[in-house]
Amino acid sequence: MTNPSVHRAEGEAVSTASPRDFFDLMKPRVMTLVVFTAFAGLIAAPVDADPFLAAISILCVAVGAGAAGALNMAYDADIDATMKRTRKRPVPRGAVSVANAYGFGVVAAILSVLMMALASNYLAAGLLAFSIFFYAVIYTMILKRSTPQNIVIGGAAGAFPPMIGWVAVTGEVSLDAVILFMIIFLWTPPHSWALALYKSGDYAAAGVPMMPVAKGAKSTRLQILLYSLVLVVFAGAPVLTSLGGVIYAATSLGGGALFLLLAWRVFNSRAGEAGSAEEGALYAVRAGDKAARDLFAYSIGYLAVLFAALIVEHAFGAYIGIPGVSA
Amino acid sequence: MSDTEDKKTTTEDTAQGGSFVERVIDSRQPDYTTSTETVKLTPEQEKARGRRNVTIAWSLVAFIVIVFLVTVVRLSQNIAAGAGA
Numbered sequence: 460m461t462n463p464s465v466h467r468a469e470g471e472a473v474s475t476a477s478p479r480d481f482f483d484l485m486k487p488r489v490m491t492l493v494v495f496t497a498f499a500g501l502i503a504a505p506v507d508a509d510p511f512l513a514a515i516s517i518l519c520v521a522v523g524a525g526a527a528g529a530l531n532m533a534y535d536a537d538i539d540a541t542m543k544r545t546r547k548r549p550v551p552r553g554a555v556s557v558a559n560a561y562g563f564g565v566v567a568a569i570l571s572v573l574m575m576a577l578a579s580n581y582l583a584a585g586l587l588a589f590s591i592f593f594y595a596v597i598y599t600m601i602l603k604r605s606t607p608q609n610i611v612i613g614g615a616a617g618a619f620p621p622m623i624g625w626v627a628v629t630g631e632v633s634l635d636a637v638i639l640f641m642i643i644f645l646w647t648p649p650h651s652w653a654l655a656l657y658k659s660g661d662y663a664a665a666g667v668p669m670m671p672v673a674k675g676a677k678s679t680r681l682q683i684l685l686y687s688l689v690l691v692v693f694a695g696a697p698v699l700t701s702l703g704g705v706i707y708a709a710t711s712l713g714g715g716a717l718f719l720l721l722a723w724r725v726f727n728s729r730a731g732e733a734g735s736a737e738e739g740a741l742y743a744v745r746a747g748d749k750a751a752r753d754l755f756a757y758s759i760g761y762l763a764v765l766f767a768a769l770i771v772e773h774a775f776g777a778y779i780g781i782p783g784v785s786a
Numbered sequence: 787m788s789d790t791e792d793k794k795t796t797t798e799d800t801a802q803g804g805s806f807v808e809r810v811i812d813s814r815q816p817d818y819t820t821s822t823e824t825v826k827l828t829p830e831q832e833k834a835r836g837r838r839n840v841t842i843a844w845s846l847v848a849f850i851v852i853v854f855l856v857t858v859v860r861l862s863q864n865i866a867a868g869a870g871a
Contacts, residue, residue: 473825473827476834476838481838481841507857511856511861577853577857578860580813
C-alpha cells in the first residue's frame with residue numbers, strides 16, 4: 460500500500476556536496492596562515508602550556524577561522540559568482556547551498572568557541588568569538604561593500620589569531636600579544652591591495668569598492684608603499700620587548716628590506732592601470748602588474764618567516780637576546 | 787442527530803470493519819510497508835549523502851573524545867593545583 464499524499468521527486472533539491480566541499484568552505488589556505496600565526500603566539504608566550512590543551516586551542520582557532528570563512532562565503536555568494544578568482548567556490552558552484560553554508564558556519568563557530576572555553580580560558584574564547592563576529596559581520600556584511608577602507612579595518616579579524624594563541628596559554632592580553640596583533644594588522648593592507656591591484660577588474664565588476672577601484676591605482680600604490688614602511692618599522696618592535704632575539708631581528712631586517720624593495724617597485728610600476736583584460740589562468744597578470752603580483756606572493760612568505768623566527772627562538776631554545784637592546 | 791440515526795451509523799461503521807474513530811486513527815498510521823524516503827535519490831546523491839553521514843559520525847565521535855580528554859586533563863590540573871596549595 461502506498462500513501463498517495465507523498466510526493467516522489469526524482470532527486471530534486473538533494474545535495475551532492477561532499478565533505479571536501481564543506482572543508483573548502485573553511486578557506487583552508489587562509490586557515491593555514493591563521494593556524495601558523497596562532498601557533499607562533501602560543502609558543503612565544505612565556506608559559507609552559509600543556510601540549511594537549513595547547514593543540515586543542517590551536518584546533519579551535521582553526522575551526523573558528525573556518526567558521527568565519529564559511530559565513531563569509533555564504534554571504535558573499537553573489538560576489539563570488541561574478542569574480543574569476545572565486546567563482547569555483549562551493550556556494551557559487553552550487554555544490555553547497557547558502558543555507559547549508561550558514562548552518563555549517565554557525566555550528567562550527569559555536570563548537571569552536573565552547574571548546575576553547577573548556578580547553579583554555581574564557582578570555583581566549585571571547586576573543587575567538589569576537590574575531591569570528593568581526594570577520595563575518597563587521598567586515599563581510601558591513602565594511603566590504605561600503606568602504607575602500609574595508610580591509611584596513613577588517614584586517615583586525617585576521618590579526619587576532621596570534622593574540623588568541625598567546626591568551627590561550629597566559630590568560631591575559633600583554634603588550635607582546637598586542638604587538639603580534641599589530642604586525643598582522645599593518646601587514647594586511649599592502650598584502651590585500653597588491654592582489655586588488657591586479658584583480659581590480661574583478662572587484663569592479665562585482666561592485667566591491669576596493670582601494671584601486673574606489674581611489675585609483677596610483678593612490679593605491681602610494682598607500683601600499685606607506686603601509687609597507689610602517690609595517691617594516693613596526694615589525695622590529697618584538698626586539699625591543701625581548702620577544703624577538705637575534706634570529707628574529709635578522710629576519711625582520713632582511714625580510715623587511717626586501718618587502719620595501721618590492722613595495723617600491725609597485726609604487727614605480729603601472730600596476731592596476733586600466734587598459735587590459737584579465738583573462739587567462741586564475742592568478743594570471745598583465746605585464747604591468749607583475750610587480751604587484753610579486754609583492755602579493757612575497758608578503759605571505761614575509762609574514763610566515765617572521766612568525767617562524769619566533770617559533771624557532773622560543774620552541775627550539777635558539778633565543779639569543781640582543782645586548783643593549785633587549786630588556 | 788437522533789438516537790435512531792446514531793445507531794444506524796454505528797451499525798454501518800461496524801460493517802465496514804471498525805468504528806468511525808478507529809478508521810480515522812488507522813488512516814493516520816504511518817505506512818511501514820513502503821520506504822519512508824520522500825525523494826528518490828540518484829546513485830550519485832546517495833553516495834554523497836553516505837559520505838556526509840560518515841564524516842558527521844566521525845566528527846561527533848572526535849568531538850566527544852576531545853571533550854572527555856580535555857575534561858580529564860583540566861580536572862587533573864585542578865586536583866594537582868589543589869594538592870599543591
